[in-house]
Amino acid sequence: MTGILRLEDPVTSVRGIGEAKALQLERLGIRTVEDLIYFFPRRYEDRRQVVPLKALVPGGPPQAFRARVVSVEHRIAMRNRKMNILRVCLSDGASVVWALWFNRWNLKNLFQTGMELALYGSLEPRRPVPELLNPEFEILDGDDPKSVGRIVPVYPMTAGLNEKWLRRVISSVIDEAAPALPEILPEPIVKKYGFLAPAAAVREMHQPGDEETFRAARRRLVYEEFFLLQTGLALRHRSSCLEKKAPPLTGAPDLVRRFRERLAFELTEDQQRVCEEISADMRTSTPMNRLLQGDVGSGKTVVAVLALLQALDSGVQAALMAPTAVLATQHAVNLRKWLEPLGVEVALLTGGLTPSEKKRVHESLARGTIRLAVGTHALIQDAVRFQRLGLIVIDEQHRFGVLQRKALNSKAGDEQPHTLVMTATPIPRTLALSVYGDLAVSTIRQLPAHRQPIRSVWIGDNRLPKMLRFLDSEIESGRQIYWICPLIEESENFDAAPLEFRYQKLCQEFPRRRVAMLHGRMNDKEKTAVMTDFAAGKIDLLASTTVIEVGVDVPNASVIVVENADRFGLSQLHQLRGRVGRGPYRSWCILYADPKNPEAEHRLDQFCSLSDGFAVAEADMRLRGPGEFCGVRQHGLTDFRVADLIRDGSVMETARRDAFAVVEGGEPQRDHPLLMKAVMARYGQMLDIVRTA
Numbered sequence: 057m058t059g060i061l062r063l064e065d066p067v068t069s070v071r072g073i074g075e076a077k078a079l080q081l082e083r084l085g086i087r088t089v090e091d092l093i094y095f096f097p098r099r100y101e102d103r104r105q106v107v108p109l110k111a112l113v114p115g116g117p118p119q120a121f122r123a124r125v126v127s128v129e130h131r132i133a134m135r136n137r138k139m140n141i142l143r144v145c146l147s148d149g150a151s152v153v154w155a156l157w158f159n160r161w162n163l164k165n166l167f168q169t170g171m172e173l174a175l176y177g178s179l180e181p182r183r184p185v186p187e188l189l190n191p192e193f194e195i196l197d198g199d200d201p202k203s204v205g206r207i208v209p210v211y212p213m214t215a216g217l218n219e220k221w222l223r224r225v226i227s228s229v230i231d232e233a234a235p236a237l238p239e240i241l242p243e244p245i246v247k248k249y250g251f252l253a254p255a256a257a258v259r260e261m262h263q264p265g266d267e268e269t270f271r272a273a274r275r276r277l278v279y280e281e282f283f284l285l286q287t288g289l290a291l292r293h294r295s296s297c298l299e300k301k302a303p304p305l306t307g308a309p310d311l312v313r314r315f316r317e318r319l320a321f322e323l324t325e326d327q328q329r330v331c332e333e334i335s336a337d338m339r340t341s342t343p344m345n346r347l348l349q350g351d352v353g354s355g356k357t358v359v360a361v362l363a364l365l366q367a368l369d370s371g372v373q374a375a376l377m378a379p380t381a382v383l384a385t386q387h388a389v390n391l392r393k394w395l396e397p398l399g400v401e402v403a404l405l406t407g408g409l410t411p412s413e414k415k416r417v418h419e420s421l422a423r424g425t426i427r428l429a430v431g432t433h434a435l436i437q438d439a440v441r442f443q444r445l446g447l448i449v450i451d452e453q454h455r456f457g458v459l460q461r462k463a464l465n466s467k468a469g470d471e472q473p474h475t476l477v478m479t480a481t482p483i484p485r486t487l488a489l490s491v492y493g494d495l496a497v498s499t500i501r502q503l504p505a506h507r508q509p510i511r512s513v514w515i516g517d518n519r520l521p522k523m524l525r526f527l528d529s530e531i532e533s534g535r536q537i538y539w540i541c542p543l544i545e546e547s548e549n550f551d552a553a554p555l556e557f558r559y560q561k562l563c564q565e566f567p568r569r570r571v572a573m574l575h576g577r578m579n580d581k582e583k584t585a586v587m588t589d590f591a592a593g594k595i596d597l598l599a600s601t602t603v604i605e606v607g608v609d610v611p612n613a614s615v616i617v618v619e620n621a622d623r624f625g626l627s628q629l630h631q632l633r634g635r636v637g638r639g640p641y642r643s644w645c646i647l648y649a650d651p652k653n654p655e656a657e658h659r660l661d662q663f664c665s666l667s668d669g670f671a672v673a674e675a676d677m678r679l680r681g682p683g684e685f686c687g688v689r690q691h692g693l694t695d696f697r698v699a700d701l702i703r704d705g706s707v708m709e710t711a712r713r714d715a716f717a718v719v720e721g722g723e724p725q726r727d728h729p730l731l732m733k734a735v736m737a738r739y740g741q742m743l744d745i746v747r748t749a
């Protein structure tokens with residue numbers, strides 16, 4: 057039969073799948089024969105043991121057995137005329153049981169006396185006589201049973217599809233089409249790890265024989281998925297190295313030196329190390345692609361500034377992009393404070409500029425009279441041209457898509473700028489390797505010295521009065537406070553009610569204090585004005601939505617209250633917590649919440665016990681899954697068929713080493729055409745490597 061069904065054929069070419077079934081399969085993401093082959097079970101039922109009827113115990117677990125039909129009764133329930141019942145008496149020669157099927161008209165004429173069945177089910181205890189209710193069955197007709205005597209797959213289902221039907225369809229498709237699955241892994245790799253052939257591996261996933269073979273099959277498929285992704289990343293890495301050159305930033309470090317001399321503090325060892333890593337990258341003509349991870353408050357901004365200055369020292373322009381106007385403005389303010397004394401002009405480009413301001417900035421950047429730009433994604437809009445852009449620093453990378461990074465890259469014409477992306481949501485290593493796998497990674501683990509640890513506590517409504525007294529005493533000693541309310545995201549129109557309500561309350565509670573409010577619906581000018589006042593110490597207590605979540609730096613703030621903290625993810629809470637503890641003062645993060653479920657309580661407890669951002673990130677990824685965690689769900693980079701980023705992390709490392717060796721060590725297109733085809737099919741669009749290979 058081999059050769060009749062091709063892998064790329066639509067499912068409708070499979071016997072027994074018509075238009076209706078095809079539509080239902082489509083809902084499971086299954087369009088082709090290949091999709092069917094790779095539609096793996098959600099779990100398995102071990103039905104290897106086939107028991108005699110007398111081994112069935114009322115209320116016991118489901119069991120597999122064989123029996124013959126002794127008699128068939130069909131009746132319509134008296135009380136409810138819509139209910140029809142099929143009652144079948146079964147025997148294995150030694151004992152007898154009754155099996156009942158409700159409302160299965162189609163079975164009415166199916167069972168014949170003397171017919172042999174394989175069944176799987178359990179005895180319902182609470183009936184007058186113990187009976188099997190709707191057991192799964194298979195008519196044997198002299199054939200060997202397929203549904204008992206083995207481990208049976210259980211597939212994820214959608215309405216209208218029947219487990220038994222899908223099992224049969226997939227089983228026959230595997231028989232016909234799986235042998236045609238090509239070996240896409242390079243031969244030395246298959247040899248080295250002793251991998252099963254693809255056909256054997258997928259068959260084993262659907263119809264496991266024994267545990268050892270099953271594990272071998274899974275191992276191959278996990279490796280294959282990671283290897284494909286890593287090959288894609290290696291190709292992208294290679295193309296970005298080969299395709300365009302970056303300007304080598306080797307100018308004499310004049311601004312860099314003057315900036316460091318004026319800096320009020322010493323760089324930590326970690327900061328120095330990552331500065332050197334970055335600087336070395338930028339001195340070459342291979343475009344830098346580096347991710348800088350560091351916990352909130354670890355001092356990434358200074359590192360960024362030093363990189364920007366190296367670019368200016370070498371005669372090219374540099375840009376710093378931030379995810380929000382508040383943050384971009386804060387960066388601009390800081391950079392101006394630091395750099396204007398050195399004679400460096402800083403342009404700020406956000407959506408909030410007037411058309412004429414915008415025009416002026418655009419012109420200066422295009423002519424090269426301004427060499428340092430800070431902004432939001434306004435920076436990557438089409439109208440923006442640079443005279444010669446040599447470096448882009450992207451702050452809080454997790455807020456931007458991979459795609460935006462690409463858009464900014466295209467700003468530099470034939471050249472490619474060096475790119476540094478920074479994130480304070482540390483990414484667990486395996487995830488970093490899959491999502492940012494073509495980036496080099498620098499990590500700051502150490503916080504600047506003299507930092508006070510932040511104490512995190514979780515309190516409920518009953519302790520609100522006590523907390524308010526505590527807040528007042530903090531304000532009394534000169535500190536400032538953030539109070540965060542969650543957005544009500546379900547509502548179409550922004551609903552400021554919870555924040556508005558809290559703001560009014562706080563004004564009443566603290567009549568003598570300066571209380572202000574900040575939310576996303578205010579325009580950029582209003583937002584910036586509030587943040588500037590807060591930074592200048594003119595506001596004691598700021599009630600805000602999460603617009604202040606990332607990057608805001610006010611060292612005098614010592615308490616952050618997060619209301620309804622159970623509505624936030626762990627990483628987001630950690631970001632919020634990072635708004636305090638940025639100066640010499642003892643600081644507090646107070647989670648104010650009365651969650652209704654134990655999981656949420658557990659999460660809040662867990663958060664209070666974790667202070668390290670990397671640990672928080674791990675925990676968050678475990679809770680939410682990798683895709684949600686890093687916001688790349690829509691890119692599909694973390695959607696695997698078998699592999700699990702958390703469970704199979706170490707395989708990712710191996711696959712990565714192997715894939716980079718294959719891509720860098722030869723001519724992949726010539727040596728591994730099947731592999732290249734598979735990588736393109738799976739990741740070509742996503743990674744934008746179609747063009748280059």
Ligand code: ADP
Binds near residue numbers: 323327353356504505
């Ligand atoms: P993040 O990594 O979260 O972006 P920032 O760059 O905003 O952190 O730095 C947090 C605060 O720590 C800032 O006020 C910054 O000036 C200060 N800082 C940075 N590096 C040091 C250092 N080596 N010693 C003391 N303070 C530092």
Ligand code: MG
Binds near residue numbers: 356357451607
């Ligand atoms: Mg920052």
